[in-house]
Amino acid sequence: MRAAAAPPRARPWWQAFGIAGVLATVLYTVGPNSTADAVCFAVIAAGTVVGCFVVPLRFAVRPRSAWPVLGAAALCFLIGVILRPLVTSRPLLADAATVPGYLLLGVFFCILLWARGSIERHAVLDGLIVCLAGGLASVLLLAAPAATVPGRPAVVSVLAGLYPLFDVVLLAMGINLTFTARSWPPSLVSLVTGIALILTGDLAYAIIGVSGRTYASPLLDVPFLLAYTLIGVSAMHPSVVEMGRADRPPVQAWSWQRMTLLVPAVATPFVLLLTVGGHSFAYRMLIGACGLAIVALLMLRAILAVQAQVAAQLHSEFQAMHDPLTGLPNRRMITTEVERLIARLPVGGGARVWVGLLDLDGFKWVNDSWGHDTGDQLVIEVARRLRAAVPPGTMLARVGGDEFLVTYVGDEPGALRLVDEIQGCFATPVPVRDTEVVITASIGLAHAPAGGDPAAVTEALLRDADTAMYRSKGEGPGRSTIFDASMHDRVRERIELEGALRTALAEGGLTVVYQPIVRLETGRPTGAESLVRWNHPERGPIPPMTFIPVAEDAGLIEPLGTWVRNEALHQLAQWRADGTVDEDFYLSINVSPLQLADPQLPATVEAELRRYGVPASAVALEMTESVMVDGGGTAARVLYELRELGLRLLVDDFGTGFSALGYLRRFPVTGVKIDRSFVAGLGESAEDEEIVRAVVAMSRALGLGIVAEGVETRAQRDALAATGVTQAQGWLWGPGVSPGDFALHWAADRHVPGPAPLAAGHQPLG
Structure with a gap:
């Protein structure tokens, strides 16, 4: 069965309006019915007016006041166009509606230029030069001949000749928008083209005004109908939101676009002098005055351009030597x-x-x-x-x-x-x-x-x-x-240590040892902590407190942590496979704050667990309290995702940092490890015993497991057991040992009843 065809998508409003405007223009041009012509014109013009007033409601345009002003201008023009063929004997009635439209259109451009930050000295001077040239041509070629028409008020004649000057000013303002924009959105192109069509229509009316007529044919209104269409498209197109945004390119005082406007404007007085300047002394004086004004403005513009160049150079030099945020030297x-x-x-x-x-x-x-x-x-x-x-x-x-x-x-x-x-x-x-x-x-x-x-x-x-x-x-x-000079030696030593650590990490110079975590009531291991060790070939054993900070500063902590984690998981998988450890045994692995800031860590750990066939419940990750305090949104999400995998999360060195009940409640931790500094005072310091009791009470209230670190004596072990601590680790049961030694000890411990024996050289468990 053939699938039903999808319904055609509706045309965008701007596109539909543009097509309607073109069709209306065609009907207006070829249609003999004046009523139909008026309806076509009124519908398109009314659509433009409504579109301008609705723009702030449909789009998030800035400033919101600009487009209603344009709508009011379009409404004034519509009234003028409707009245002009009806009041040929009183053309000032149509002018009374049309002139305010030009003023409102100028206000519209001023609002846009101000919002875009596009009003700058070069643009103002360019506008004055163009306006002087356009005004001079308009007066001599249109207004002056129209003023000589007998039997017509002078005001009507002057207005007929000055309409093109109004358009020149507005067109210059529209072009200024294009000059000060990095890109020309469709709305801007449509708007400027519409203003150019208004200039065309007004120029046609001014030409017939020279012969004494104020209206000749509906065809003279075709440019206005097309202008309405383009202005309506400009208001309805989505790119209208870009019209009021500040997006100025670097100022180019003498760009080719500006010169395209300035060269004809500067040449205008000379051309007029050769063509109409010989008519009278007054014409020559007017041309001379305007020519001098244009030259003066051009010289002022050149001076300002040089000043702007110098200012830009000084600003560039200042920026090159100063901090942009504080203004201080850099x-x-x-x-x-x-x-x-x-x-x-x-x-x-x-x-x-x-x-x-x-x-x-x-x-x-x-x-x-x-x-x-x-x-x-x-x-x-x-x-x-x-x-x-x-x-x-x-x-x-x-x-x-x-x-x-x-x-x-x-x-x-x-x-x-x-x-x-x-x-x-x-x-x-x-x-x-x-x-x-x-x-x-x-x-x-x-x-x-x-x-x-x-x-x-x-x-x-x-x-x-x-x-x-x-x-x-x-x-x-x-x-x-x-x-002092000794600091150089320490810096050099740190650099050498970093290089040696990179070599050890790349060439297998590091090892992982395992320290048992025992259950106090039995003295038998219930887990182990994996610890990285580095035996330098020349310096001998280097303690983790020395090389771990170097790894963090050098950006090696992530590859180091990944290597330790994989070594530990691989070893745990072997122990579980050969029966060295049972299902309840867990392995504890340290992770740094930098590792927990990696959003990919949970996915990486999950893949490693699958690779080695180790259940997540058999792995605990140890972190410092600073992760909970300094950790932002990323660290919090990482911890929750790790917990969702089923891993245990332990807070290492608990009590030495920013211990607070709120942190433990907000983060998905499963246990705490009491720092060795509190364990060392047990049996001797009542204050340390109270701290341990408080930690135990708080942890129990939150349902957290408890491990005590750094247990070295039987007195500390007994004091911990009396406070309710269930698990501990420390030298009382041995240091971290190689996987083979740990397996031998654990295998022996499984088959010997009573207190577990310890490797040679250490006190027996018990």
Whole structure:
């Protein structure tokens, strides 16, 4: 069976109206019936008027007031067209309706030009030049001959000749819209073409007005009918919303489009002088006056064009040397300033050039929490405070997103006083939008004496200040540090460590060990934590607290975490297959905040679980509390998706960060791991015992599992058991060991009744 044909789609309003306008024009031209002609004209004109008034209701145009003004102008023109053949003996009645239409049309263009930001000096001068030329031609060729027609009021004759001048002004305004637009939407093209047709019709009426007639034939109204059609299409086309948008291209004072208008306008007085200038002395004087005015405007335009070019050059140079957000000098400018200061510093004097690099602490947190607009407002306010704090003559620059640089020439006590003044800028909260932000700054100071190549010294100085600033950030927020040579050694060591870590990750130089997590009531492992270890071939074992931060800074934490996760899952699959562990055994794997910021992590983990055949319930992911505090929408979604897969989610080092009941309730965590710092005091510190009891009570209330870390003594084990902790890990049961050693220990533990034995060299379980 053949499917039924889809119904034809209705034509858009603008397209239907355009077709109707063309058909009406054809009927108007060939139809002998004056009544039918009037109906055609009235219908199309009325449609245009309605369309202009309805535009703000159909489209989100800006400004909303422009198109109703155009509709009012179209209505005035319609009244004038209807009256003109009826009042041939009193043409001023038609003019009384038509002239306000021109004024309203001019208001419409002014509103659009203002909304688009298109009114600029070159356009105004171009309009004046064109208007002078058009007015001169209109007066000499049309208005003056019409004024000599006997038996007709002078006002009628003058108006008949001046209508083309009105159109020239309006056309110039319409063309100005096209000159100041990057693209010409259909609405703009249709509107300007319609204005050109109005000019054509008015010119025809002006020509017959020279012979003393005010109306000759309906054919003279055909351009107006087409103009109505095009203006209606302009109002109904969806691109009408682009008409009021500011979309100015760079100003080109002497573009070929402008010259196309200006050259004929400038030539007009000379052409008229040769053709009609010999008629009388008055004509020659009028032509001369207009010619001088046009030349004067042209010279003024040239002067303004040169000034605009100079201003644009100065603005470009300012932008190249200044920060656009704060208006402060940028890195390029302050680098030049430091070079100049070093070159001018007298050799052998006690003064030095000091550079202080300032970095806002917690700026990323502000951006992530309140958005980049709030971050920009914070930077602007900090810049304002710093300007007020630094003494006159001291250059301040913004050299990065939240980094500022300040220069100082003098001794060390003076540089330290400047640092204190800068730190004082952050003594009070910074008001930003509807909140107040408490923020600090880390500052790195570096200095250089006179002598040496200024460019090389400046480069080293900025590098040293950057090194000192990062040292300050490492010591805690709100610190300041003066650079010393030993910092270079630490930086070099860190760079070497990063390179070695990349090599170890690529060539298999890392290993994963497994530390048992035991159930306190039996002393037998119920799970294990996978821990990455690095045994450097020359330096020996490098602790995770040393190389994990390097991996995070170097962007290696994601590939490192992926490698550890795959090693651990592969090992768990082997243990489950050979019976080393039972179905209740789980493996705990650490994930960093950077990994949890990856929206693809849940899909990646799900694919890995399928690859190794490991159920999600047998895997726990450990995260720090900072993930719940700093984690934005992405981290929260990742955690919920991981939990939906069936994985356990544990909060590591619980109690040392931002512990709060609200965080645990908002995020889908399944358990907490009590930090070793609280476990160490059990049996000796009543305060630590109370903290552990509070954590246990809170976790039980939320239905969370509890694991205690860092258990080293039987006294700590017994105290944990007394508080209700069910699981623990630590050196009491052994460190992290290789997969083979863990399997041997676990296999032995499965077959030995009572307390489980421990690998040689460690205390027995129990």
